[in-house]
Amino acid sequence: MSSNDKSLRIDVVDVGAIISPSDSTILNALEAADVHIHYHCREGFCGACRTKLIEGEVEYTTDPLAFIDDDEILPCCCVAKCPLKIKVPL
Amino acid sequence: MKYTTFNQQSTNPLIEPMFFGNPVNVARYDQQKHAIFEKLIEKQISFFWRPEEVDVSRDRVDFQKLTDPEKHIFISNLKYQTLLDSVQGRSPNIAFLPIISLPELETWVETWSFFETIHSRSYTHILRNLFSDPSEIFEDIVVNDEIKRRAADISKYYDDLIFATQLWQTQGEGVHTVNGVAHTINMYELKKKLYLCMNSVNALEAIRFYVSFACTFAFAERKLMEGNSKIIRLIARDENLHLSSTQHILNLWAKGKDDPEMAQIAEECKEEARAIFMNAVEQEKQWADYLFQNGSMIGLNKEILCQYVEYIANQRMSAIGLDTPFEISSNPLPWMNNYLNSDNVQVAPQESEISSYLVGQIDSAVSEDDFADFEL
Numbered sequence: 138m139s140s141n142d143k144s145l146r147i148d149v150v151d152v153g154a155i156i157s158p159s160d161s162t163i164l165n166a167l168e169a170a171d172v173h174i175h176y177h178c179r180e181g182f183c184g185a186c187r188t189k190l191i192e193g194e195v196e197y198t199t200d201p202l203a204f205i206d207d208d209e210i211l212p213c214c215c216v217a218k219c220p221l222k223i224k225v226p227l
Numbered sequence: 228m229k230y231t232t233f234n235q236q237s238t239n240p241l242i243e244p245m246f247f248g249n250p251v252n253v254a255r256y257d258q259q260k261h262a263i264f265e266k267l268i269e270k271q272i273s274f275f276w277r278p279e280e281v282d283v284s285r286d287r288v289d290f291q292k293l294t295d296p297e298k299h300i301f302i303s304n305l306k307y308q309t310l311l312d313s314v315q316g317r318s319p320n321i322a323f324l325p326i327i328s329l330p331e332l333e334t335w336v337e338t339w340s341f342f343e344t345i346h347s348r349s350y351t352h353i354l355r356n357l358f359s360d361p362s363e364i365f366e367d368i369v370v371n372d373e374i375k376r377r378a379a380d381i382s383k384y385y386d387d388l389i390f391a392t393q394l395w396q397t398q399g400e401g402v403h404t405v406n407g408v409a410h411t412i413n414m415y416e417l418k419k420k421l422y423l424c425m426n427s428v429n430a431l432e433a434i435r436f437y438v439s440f441a442c443t444f445a446f447a448e449r450k451l452m453e454g455n456s457k458i459i460r461l462i463a464r465d466e467n468l469h470l471s472s473t474q475h476i477l478n479l480w481a482k483g484k485d486d487p488e489m490a491q492i493a494e495e496c497k498e499e500a501r502a503i504f505m506n507a508v509e510q511e512k513q514w515a516d517y518l519f520q521n522g523s524m525i526g527l528n529k530e531i532l533c534q535y536v537e538y539i540a541n542q543r544m545s546a547i548g549l550d551t552p553f554e555i556s557s558n559p560l561p562w563m564n565n566y567l568n569s570d571n572v573q574v575a576p577q578e579s580e581i582s583s584y585l586v587g588q589i590d591s592a593v594s595e596d597d598f599a600d601f602e603l
Contacts, residue, residue: 175542175558177567182270183467184474184546185567202266204474204546226542227557 145217150191150224162198163188163212167225174212175226181214186226188212193221230325230396240329244486245476246421247414248328255330261485263475264335271338271468276461278349283356283454290357290452296522301452303518304439306368308462309350310378311435313368315343315428315469318385322424325392326417335472342465349458356454373517377510381431384424384503391420415488422480422492426500426547429473430507433543434536436466438511441535442518444566445527456566464569470543477547501549504540511536534559 143159149172157166164186167174177185184203190210199214212225234252241260243249259265293301320340327333354361368374391412394403400413440463447456480489493500515532523529537553545551558564 173561176564178464178467178569180569182267182471182569183567184471185467185542185564187542187546200266202263202270202468203471204478 146220147217148192148220148222150189150222152225152227157217159216162214162216163195163210163221163223166217167212172225173227176213179213181211184211186211186213188226189224191222191224193223194218195221228396228399238328243328244489245329245332245479246323246326246486246489247418251328251330251333253330254334256334259331260329261331261475261479264329264331264472267468267472267475268331268335268338271335271342271465274342274461274465274468276345278345278352278458281349281352281454281457281461283353283458286353286452286454287356289446293451294522294524296519297446297524299521300442300518300524301446301455302364303373304442305350305354306364306371306374307377307514308436308439309347309365310368310374311381311431312343312346312350314378314381314385315431316340316347318382319343319428322385322388322392325396326421339469339472342469346462346465349462353455353458373514377435377514380506380510381427381435384420384427388417388420388424391417415492418486418488418492419496422489422496423499423503425473425476426503427507429470429477429543429547430504432466432470432473433504434507434511434539436463437539438514438518438532438536440566441532441560441563442524442527444563445524447566448526448562460566463567467567474543474546481548497549500547501544504544504549505552508536508540531559535563 144156145159146154147157147163147166148154149167152172155166155170155172157163157170161169164174164176164179174188175185177183179186181197181199182202184205187203187205188210190208194217195210195215196218197211197215201211201214203211205211210223212223231250234250236249236252238249238252240251240255241258243260245261256265256268290298290301317340319336323336324333327336351361354364358364391410394405394410395412395417398412401411403410403412440459443452443456443459446452477493479485481493483490512533515529515536519529519532534555535558538555538558541551541553541555
Protein backbone atom coordinates (compact mmCIF):
# COMPACT_ATOMS: atom_id res chain seq x y z
CA MET A 138 0.00 0.00 0.00
CA SER A 139 1.33 3.44 -0.80
CA SER A 140 1.15 6.09 1.92
CA ASN A 141 -1.46 7.86 -0.23
CA ASP A 142 -3.94 5.11 0.56
CA LYS A 143 -3.78 6.05 4.21
CA SER A 144 -4.75 9.64 3.57
CA LEU A 145 -8.28 10.91 3.29
CA ARG A 146 -9.68 14.06 1.79
CA ILE A 147 -11.60 16.38 4.09
CA ASP A 148 -13.66 19.16 2.53
CA VAL A 149 -13.91 22.08 4.92
CA VAL A 150 -16.80 24.40 4.05
CA ASP A 151 -15.68 28.01 3.40
CA VAL A 152 -12.02 26.99 3.80
CA GLY A 153 -11.07 24.38 1.20
CA ALA A 154 -9.98 20.78 1.01
CA ILE A 155 -7.25 19.23 3.15
CA ILE A 156 -5.62 15.82 3.15
CA SER A 157 -5.70 14.01 6.48
CA PRO A 158 -3.59 11.01 7.50
CA SER A 159 -6.16 8.41 8.52
CA ASP A 160 -4.56 7.92 11.96
CA SER A 161 -4.54 11.62 12.88
CA THR A 162 -7.37 13.29 14.77
CA ILE A 163 -9.29 15.62 12.53
CA LEU A 164 -8.24 18.58 14.71
CA ASN A 165 -4.54 17.72 14.28
CA ALA A 166 -5.03 17.24 10.55
CA LEU A 167 -6.72 20.63 10.24
CA GLU A 168 -3.92 22.33 12.18
CA ALA A 169 -1.26 20.56 10.11
CA ALA A 170 -2.98 22.04 7.06
CA ASP A 171 -2.90 25.48 8.72
CA VAL A 172 -6.64 25.57 9.36
CA HIS A 173 -6.96 26.93 12.90
CA ILE A 174 -10.31 26.24 14.51
CA HIS A 175 -11.63 26.94 17.99
CA TYR A 176 -10.59 24.38 20.59
CA HIS A 177 -10.10 24.14 24.34
CA CYS A 178 -9.62 20.76 26.00
CA ARG A 179 -8.55 18.58 23.02
CA GLU A 180 -9.96 15.65 24.99
CA GLY A 181 -13.62 15.64 24.03
CA PHE A 182 -15.17 17.05 27.21
CA CYS A 183 -15.56 20.78 26.53
CA GLY A 184 -17.22 20.93 23.13
CA ALA A 185 -15.31 24.02 21.92
CA CYS A 186 -14.41 22.37 18.58
CA ARG A 187 -17.99 21.15 17.89
CA THR A 188 -18.16 20.74 14.11
CA LYS A 189 -20.97 19.95 11.66
CA LEU A 190 -20.46 16.68 9.82
CA ILE A 191 -22.12 17.12 6.44
CA GLU A 192 -20.84 13.95 4.73
CA GLY A 193 -18.89 10.90 5.82
CA GLU A 194 -18.23 8.95 8.97
CA VAL A 195 -15.77 9.30 11.86
CA GLU A 196 -14.46 7.01 14.57
CA TYR A 197 -13.85 8.28 18.11
CA THR A 198 -10.48 7.62 19.74
CA THR A 199 -11.80 8.93 23.08
CA ASP A 200 -15.38 8.73 24.28
CA PRO A 201 -16.81 12.24 23.70
CA LEU A 202 -18.27 13.73 26.92
CA ALA A 203 -19.31 17.13 25.59
CA PHE A 204 -22.81 17.54 24.23
CA ILE A 205 -22.95 17.11 20.45
CA ASP A 206 -25.99 16.93 18.22
CA ASP A 207 -26.62 13.95 15.92
CA ASP A 208 -25.06 15.75 12.94
CA GLU A 209 -22.05 17.04 14.87
CA ILE A 210 -18.59 15.68 15.74
CA LEU A 211 -15.74 16.65 18.07
CA PRO A 212 -12.68 16.77 15.78
CA CYS A 213 -10.28 16.74 18.75
CA CYS A 214 -11.01 13.10 19.54
CA CYS A 215 -12.04 11.38 16.31
CA VAL A 216 -10.45 10.20 13.07
CA ALA A 217 -11.94 10.11 9.59
CA LYS A 218 -13.13 6.70 8.38
CA CYS A 219 -13.77 7.93 4.85
CA PRO A 220 -13.59 11.22 2.95
CA LEU A 221 -15.51 13.90 4.89
CA LYS A 222 -17.28 17.17 4.37
CA ILE A 223 -17.38 19.35 7.52
CA LYS A 224 -18.15 22.90 8.67
CA VAL A 225 -15.78 24.05 11.42
CA PRO A 226 -15.93 26.77 14.13
CA LEU A 227 -13.25 29.29 13.12
CA MET B 228 -43.79 15.61 48.59
CA LYS B 229 -41.76 15.30 51.77
CA TYR B 230 -38.05 14.72 51.20
CA THR B 231 -36.55 11.54 52.58
CA THR B 232 -32.83 10.77 52.78
CA PHE B 233 -33.49 7.10 52.09
CA ASN B 234 -36.65 6.37 50.15
CA GLN B 235 -37.96 3.05 51.53
CA GLN B 236 -40.09 2.35 48.50
CA SER B 237 -38.63 0.30 45.68
CA THR B 238 -38.05 2.54 42.70
CA ASN B 239 -36.61 1.93 39.27
CA PRO B 240 -34.03 4.64 38.64
CA LEU B 241 -33.90 3.63 34.98
CA ILE B 242 -37.36 5.08 34.38
CA GLU B 243 -37.28 8.05 36.75
CA PRO B 244 -36.91 11.57 35.31
CA MET B 245 -33.75 13.51 36.26
CA PHE B 246 -35.74 15.79 38.59
CA PHE B 247 -39.02 15.68 40.53
CA GLY B 248 -39.50 11.92 40.41
CA ASN B 249 -39.03 9.69 43.46
CA PRO B 250 -36.20 10.58 45.85
CA VAL B 251 -33.05 8.49 45.28
CA ASN B 252 -32.48 5.57 47.64
CA VAL B 253 -29.56 3.29 46.77
CA ALA B 254 -26.45 5.06 45.48
CA ARG B 255 -25.69 2.57 42.72
CA TYR B 256 -23.75 3.22 39.55
CA ASP B 257 -23.79 -0.21 37.89
CA GLN B 258 -26.66 0.98 35.70
CA GLN B 259 -27.56 4.44 34.60
CA LYS B 260 -30.49 6.04 32.88
CA HIS B 261 -28.19 8.79 31.59
CA ALA B 262 -24.69 7.27 31.42
CA ILE B 263 -23.15 10.66 30.62
CA PHE B 264 -23.30 11.74 34.29
CA GLU B 265 -21.35 8.68 35.40
CA LYS B 266 -18.72 9.47 32.75
CA LEU B 267 -18.56 13.08 33.92
CA ILE B 268 -18.04 11.95 37.53
CA GLU B 269 -15.14 9.73 36.48
CA LYS B 270 -13.58 12.47 34.39
CA GLN B 271 -13.98 15.06 37.16
CA ILE B 272 -12.41 12.78 39.78
CA SER B 273 -9.48 12.12 37.44
CA PHE B 274 -8.91 15.90 37.45
CA PHE B 275 -8.44 16.06 41.23
CA TRP B 276 -5.94 18.71 42.30
CA ARG B 277 -5.01 20.74 45.37
CA PRO B 278 -4.22 24.49 45.27
CA GLU B 279 -1.20 23.93 47.53
CA GLU B 280 0.44 21.85 44.79
CA VAL B 281 0.87 25.01 42.73
CA ASP B 282 3.71 27.28 43.78
CA VAL B 283 2.46 30.87 43.71
CA SER B 284 5.35 32.42 45.66
CA ARG B 285 6.84 34.20 42.65
CA ASP B 286 3.54 35.96 42.02
CA ARG B 287 4.13 38.17 45.06
CA VAL B 288 7.15 39.76 43.36
CA ASP B 289 5.29 40.06 40.04
CA PHE B 290 2.32 41.69 41.75
CA GLN B 291 4.50 44.52 43.10
CA LYS B 292 5.62 45.23 39.53
CA LEU B 293 2.04 45.67 38.22
CA THR B 294 0.69 49.16 37.56
CA ASP B 295 -2.24 50.36 39.68
CA PRO B 296 -4.81 49.74 36.90
CA GLU B 297 -3.38 46.24 36.46
CA LYS B 298 -3.61 45.55 40.19
CA HIS B 299 -7.24 46.67 40.05
CA ILE B 300 -7.89 44.25 37.16
CA PHE B 301 -6.17 41.35 38.89
CA ILE B 302 -7.78 41.79 42.30
CA SER B 303 -11.26 42.59 40.97
CA ASN B 304 -11.26 39.41 38.91
CA LEU B 305 -10.26 37.36 41.93
CA LYS B 306 -13.12 38.91 43.90
CA TYR B 307 -15.62 38.13 41.14
CA GLN B 308 -14.38 34.56 40.81
CA THR B 309 -14.55 34.16 44.59
CA LEU B 310 -18.19 35.21 44.43
CA LEU B 311 -18.97 32.81 41.57
CA ASP B 312 -17.42 29.83 43.31
CA SER B 313 -18.94 30.76 46.68
CA VAL B 314 -22.33 30.41 44.99
CA GLN B 315 -21.42 27.31 42.99
CA GLY B 316 -19.81 25.54 45.94
CA ARG B 317 -23.15 25.32 47.71
CA SER B 318 -26.07 26.12 45.43
CA PRO B 319 -26.21 23.08 43.14
CA ASN B 320 -26.29 20.93 46.29
CA ILE B 321 -29.01 22.90 48.04
CA ALA B 322 -31.16 23.58 44.97
CA PHE B 323 -30.84 20.34 43.01
CA LEU B 324 -30.15 17.49 45.43
CA PRO B 325 -33.58 17.62 47.15
CA ILE B 326 -35.35 17.18 43.81
CA ILE B 327 -33.01 14.80 41.93
CA SER B 328 -34.25 11.28 41.19
CA LEU B 329 -31.26 9.58 39.57
CA PRO B 330 -28.26 8.33 41.59
CA GLU B 331 -25.74 9.18 38.86
CA LEU B 332 -27.03 12.74 38.58
CA GLU B 333 -27.09 13.12 42.38
CA THR B 334 -23.44 12.12 42.64
CA TRP B 335 -22.48 14.26 39.66
CA VAL B 336 -23.96 17.35 41.38
CA GLU B 337 -22.11 16.53 44.62
CA THR B 338 -18.83 15.99 42.74
CA TRP B 339 -19.32 19.18 40.73
CA SER B 340 -20.02 21.28 43.83
CA PHE B 341 -17.08 19.76 45.69
CA PHE B 342 -14.72 20.90 42.93
CA GLU B 343 -16.12 24.42 43.21
CA THR B 344 -15.04 24.38 46.86
CA ILE B 345 -11.50 23.51 45.72
CA HIS B 346 -11.66 26.60 43.51
CA SER B 347 -12.76 28.72 46.46
CA ARG B 348 -9.87 27.36 48.52
CA SER B 349 -7.46 28.23 45.74
CA TYR B 350 -8.52 31.90 45.78
CA THR B 351 -7.60 32.00 49.46
CA HIS B 352 -4.29 30.33 48.58
CA ILE B 353 -3.56 32.99 45.93
CA LEU B 354 -4.61 35.96 48.09
CA ARG B 355 -2.79 34.77 51.20
CA ASN B 356 0.38 34.73 49.16
CA LEU B 357 -0.15 38.29 47.91
CA PHE B 358 -1.31 39.92 51.15
CA SER B 359 -0.36 39.22 54.74
CA ASP B 360 -4.02 39.86 55.60
CA PRO B 361 -6.45 39.30 52.71
CA SER B 362 -9.52 40.19 54.86
CA GLU B 363 -10.04 43.52 53.15
CA ILE B 364 -10.36 41.79 49.76
CA PHE B 365 -12.86 39.20 50.99
CA GLU B 366 -14.90 41.76 52.91
CA ASP B 367 -15.23 43.97 49.85
CA ILE B 368 -17.02 41.18 47.93
CA VAL B 369 -20.24 41.74 49.90
CA VAL B 370 -20.11 45.55 49.74
CA ASN B 371 -18.74 46.23 46.25
CA ASP B 372 -21.70 47.37 44.09
CA GLU B 373 -20.29 45.95 40.84
CA ILE B 374 -20.00 42.51 42.40
CA LYS B 375 -23.26 42.73 44.34
CA ARG B 376 -25.23 43.41 41.17
CA ARG B 377 -23.88 40.20 39.64
CA ALA B 378 -24.42 38.24 42.85
CA ALA B 379 -28.10 39.22 42.85
CA ASP B 380 -28.63 37.97 39.30
CA ILE B 381 -26.74 34.74 39.88
CA SER B 382 -28.43 33.75 43.14
CA LYS B 383 -31.95 34.90 42.18
CA TYR B 384 -32.94 31.79 40.21
CA TYR B 385 -31.38 29.43 42.73
CA ASP B 386 -33.13 31.16 45.64
CA ASP B 387 -36.45 31.08 43.83
CA LEU B 388 -36.22 27.36 43.14
CA ILE B 389 -35.00 26.55 46.67
CA PHE B 390 -37.85 28.49 48.30
CA ALA B 391 -40.52 26.93 46.07
CA THR B 392 -39.08 23.44 46.69
CA GLN B 393 -39.15 24.02 50.45
CA LEU B 394 -42.81 25.07 50.32
CA TRP B 395 -43.68 22.08 48.12
CA GLN B 396 -41.83 19.59 50.29
CA THR B 397 -43.32 20.87 53.54
CA GLN B 398 -46.82 21.93 52.47
CA GLY B 399 -47.49 20.32 49.11
CA GLU B 400 -49.15 21.89 46.09
CA GLY B 401 -51.52 24.82 46.50
CA VAL B 402 -51.39 28.53 47.31
CA HIS B 403 -49.33 29.20 50.43
CA THR B 404 -49.15 32.58 52.10
CA VAL B 405 -45.81 33.34 53.71
CA ASN B 406 -45.28 36.73 55.40
CA GLY B 407 -48.32 38.10 53.61
CA VAL B 408 -47.17 36.99 50.15
CA ALA B 409 -49.13 34.30 48.29
CA HIS B 410 -47.07 31.66 46.46
CA THR B 411 -48.63 29.30 43.93
CA ILE B 412 -46.94 25.94 44.18
CA ASN B 413 -47.64 23.28 41.59
CA MET B 414 -45.50 20.91 39.55
CA TYR B 415 -45.59 23.09 36.46
CA GLU B 416 -44.35 26.16 38.38
CA LEU B 417 -41.65 24.13 40.12
CA LYS B 418 -40.39 22.69 36.84
CA LYS B 419 -40.41 26.11 35.25
CA LYS B 420 -38.30 27.49 38.10
CA LEU B 421 -35.93 24.55 37.70
CA TYR B 422 -35.65 25.18 33.96
CA LEU B 423 -34.84 28.86 34.40
CA CYS B 424 -32.39 28.10 37.20
CA MET B 425 -30.56 25.55 35.04
CA ASN B 426 -30.30 28.11 32.24
CA SER B 427 -28.87 30.64 34.64
CA VAL B 428 -26.30 28.12 35.91
CA ASN B 429 -25.46 27.17 32.33
CA ALA B 430 -24.86 30.83 31.42
CA LEU B 431 -22.70 31.21 34.52
CA GLU B 432 -20.49 28.25 33.64
CA ALA B 433 -20.49 29.20 29.94
CA ILE B 434 -19.42 32.83 29.97
CA ARG B 435 -19.24 34.43 33.40
CA PHE B 436 -15.73 33.14 34.08
CA TYR B 437 -14.23 34.02 30.71
CA VAL B 438 -13.50 37.74 31.12
CA SER B 439 -11.50 36.90 34.24
CA PHE B 440 -9.80 33.93 32.53
CA ALA B 441 -8.76 36.14 29.60
CA CYS B 442 -7.16 38.72 31.93
CA THR B 443 -5.32 36.04 33.90
CA PHE B 444 -3.94 34.44 30.74
CA ALA B 445 -3.03 37.86 29.30
CA PHE B 446 -0.81 38.38 32.38
CA ALA B 447 0.68 34.92 31.83
CA GLU B 448 1.43 35.78 28.17
CA ARG B 449 3.73 38.48 29.63
CA LYS B 450 5.23 35.92 32.06
CA LEU B 451 3.49 37.60 34.98
CA MET B 452 1.49 35.96 37.78
CA GLU B 453 2.21 32.52 36.34
CA GLY B 454 1.40 30.62 39.53
CA ASN B 455 -2.03 32.18 39.50
CA SER B 456 -2.38 31.31 35.83
CA LYS B 457 -1.60 27.64 36.53
CA ILE B 458 -4.36 27.54 39.12
CA ILE B 459 -6.82 29.29 36.83
CA ARG B 460 -6.02 26.76 34.09
CA LEU B 461 -7.02 23.95 36.42
CA ILE B 462 -10.19 25.83 37.34
CA ALA B 463 -10.99 26.48 33.66
CA ARG B 464 -10.60 22.78 32.89
CA ASP B 465 -13.12 21.93 35.64
CA GLU B 466 -15.54 24.67 34.54
CA ASN B 467 -15.50 23.33 30.99
CA LEU B 468 -16.60 19.96 32.35
CA HIS B 469 -19.34 21.55 34.49
CA LEU B 470 -20.59 23.41 31.43
CA SER B 471 -20.78 20.15 29.54
CA SER B 472 -23.10 18.78 32.26
CA THR B 473 -25.55 21.71 32.18
CA GLN B 474 -25.59 21.58 28.36
CA HIS B 475 -26.43 17.87 28.56
CA ILE B 476 -29.25 18.47 31.05
CA LEU B 477 -30.79 21.27 28.96
CA ASN B 478 -30.54 19.23 25.77
CA LEU B 479 -31.93 16.05 27.34
CA TRP B 480 -34.96 18.10 28.33
CA ALA B 481 -35.35 20.00 25.06
CA LYS B 482 -35.03 16.88 22.92
CA GLY B 483 -37.65 15.05 24.94
CA LYS B 484 -35.17 12.42 26.17
CA ASP B 485 -36.12 12.81 29.83
CA ASP B 486 -39.29 14.40 31.18
CA PRO B 487 -41.90 15.23 28.47
CA GLU B 488 -43.23 18.12 30.57
CA MET B 489 -39.73 19.64 30.68
CA ALA B 490 -39.62 19.45 26.86
CA GLN B 491 -42.81 21.47 26.76
CA ILE B 492 -41.49 23.99 29.31
CA ALA B 493 -38.23 24.30 27.34
CA GLU B 494 -40.26 25.25 24.28
CA GLU B 495 -42.48 27.69 26.19
CA CYS B 496 -39.63 29.38 28.05
CA LYS B 497 -37.18 29.66 25.16
CA GLU B 498 -37.34 33.46 25.12
CA GLU B 499 -36.83 33.69 28.88
CA ALA B 500 -33.89 31.31 28.65
CA ARG B 501 -32.40 33.41 25.87
CA ALA B 502 -32.89 36.59 27.94
CA ILE B 503 -31.01 35.00 30.85
CA PHE B 504 -28.07 34.29 28.57
CA MET B 505 -28.12 37.73 26.92
CA ASN B 506 -28.27 39.38 30.33
CA ALA B 507 -25.18 37.44 31.43
CA VAL B 508 -23.38 38.56 28.25
CA GLU B 509 -24.31 42.17 28.96
CA GLN B 510 -23.11 41.92 32.56
CA GLU B 511 -19.79 40.46 31.43
CA LYS B 512 -19.29 43.36 29.05
CA GLN B 513 -20.06 45.79 31.88
CA TRP B 514 -17.56 43.91 33.99
CA ALA B 515 -14.91 44.46 31.31
CA ASP B 516 -15.82 48.15 31.46
CA TYR B 517 -15.34 48.21 35.23
CA LEU B 518 -12.01 46.35 35.00
CA PHE B 519 -10.54 48.79 32.51
CA GLN B 520 -12.01 51.98 34.02
CA ASN B 521 -8.61 53.05 35.38
CA GLY B 522 -6.62 52.02 32.31
CA SER B 523 -5.91 48.94 30.18
CA MET B 524 -3.28 46.27 30.45
CA ILE B 525 -0.78 45.30 27.77
CA GLY B 526 -2.27 42.85 25.28
CA LEU B 527 -5.89 43.36 26.25
CA ASN B 528 -8.48 46.10 26.12
CA LYS B 529 -12.17 46.42 26.70
CA GLU B 530 -13.19 46.13 23.04
CA ILE B 531 -11.33 42.92 22.32
CA LEU B 532 -12.52 41.40 25.60
CA CYS B 533 -16.15 42.20 24.71
CA GLN B 534 -15.62 40.63 21.28
CA TYR B 535 -14.31 37.50 22.96
CA VAL B 536 -17.39 37.36 25.22
CA GLU B 537 -19.59 37.60 22.10
CA TYR B 538 -17.57 34.91 20.33
CA ILE B 539 -17.83 32.51 23.28
CA ALA B 540 -21.52 33.40 23.76
CA ASN B 541 -22.34 32.50 20.13
CA GLN B 542 -20.75 29.08 20.60
CA ARG B 543 -22.39 28.36 23.92
CA MET B 544 -25.81 29.60 22.84
CA SER B 545 -25.82 27.38 19.76
CA ALA B 546 -24.88 24.41 21.98
CA ILE B 547 -28.23 24.68 23.76
CA GLY B 548 -30.27 25.25 20.61
CA LEU B 549 -30.41 29.06 20.77
CA ASP B 550 -29.55 31.42 17.93
CA THR B 551 -26.11 33.00 17.49
CA PRO B 552 -26.94 36.71 17.92
CA PHE B 553 -23.46 38.20 17.53
CA GLU B 554 -21.75 39.15 14.25
CA ILE B 555 -18.29 37.97 15.25
CA SER B 556 -17.19 34.85 13.36
CA SER B 557 -13.56 34.29 14.30
CA ASN B 558 -11.80 34.03 17.65
CA PRO B 559 -10.40 37.45 18.64
CA LEU B 560 -8.11 35.90 21.30
CA PRO B 561 -6.73 32.72 19.66
CA TRP B 562 -3.97 32.37 22.28
CA MET B 563 -6.67 31.63 24.87
CA ASN B 564 -6.98 28.16 23.33
CA ASN B 565 -3.46 27.23 24.49
CA TYR B 566 -4.35 27.98 28.11
CA LEU B 567 -7.60 26.04 27.98
CA ASN B 568 -6.03 22.93 26.47
CA SER B 569 -6.06 20.25 29.13
CA ASP B 570 -2.78 18.71 27.88
CA ASN B 571 -1.04 21.91 28.90
CA VAL B 572 -2.43 21.81 32.42
CA GLN B 573 0.48 21.04 34.68
CA VAL B 574 0.11 20.42 38.40
CA ALA B 575 3.47 19.19 39.64
CA PRO B 576 6.86 19.16 37.84
CA GLN B 577 6.80 15.39 37.43
CA GLU B 578 3.58 15.76 35.49
CA SER B 579 5.04 17.91 32.74
CA GLU B 580 4.23 15.34 30.07
CA ILE B 581 0.95 13.89 31.18
CA SER B 582 -2.12 15.46 32.68
CA SER B 583 -3.81 12.37 34.04
CA TYR B 584 -2.48 9.17 35.44
CA LEU B 585 -3.67 6.36 37.66
CA VAL B 586 -2.28 5.65 41.10
CA GLY B 587 -1.25 2.02 41.61
CA GLN B 588 -2.07 1.14 38.05
CA ILE B 589 -1.90 -2.51 37.06
CA ASP B 590 -1.31 -3.46 33.45
CA SER B 591 -4.12 -5.92 32.88
CA ALA B 592 -4.04 -5.93 29.09
CA VAL B 593 -3.27 -9.44 27.85
CA SER B 594 -2.38 -10.09 24.25
CA GLU B 595 -1.89 -13.38 22.38
CA ASP B 596 1.90 -12.86 22.48
CA ASP B 597 1.84 -13.17 26.26
CA PHE B 598 0.98 -16.87 25.81
CA ALA B 599 3.76 -17.51 23.29
CA ASP B 600 5.94 -19.34 25.85
CA PHE B 601 3.17 -21.65 27.01
CA GLU B 602 2.89 -25.22 25.76
CA LEU B 603 0.14 -27.69 26.46
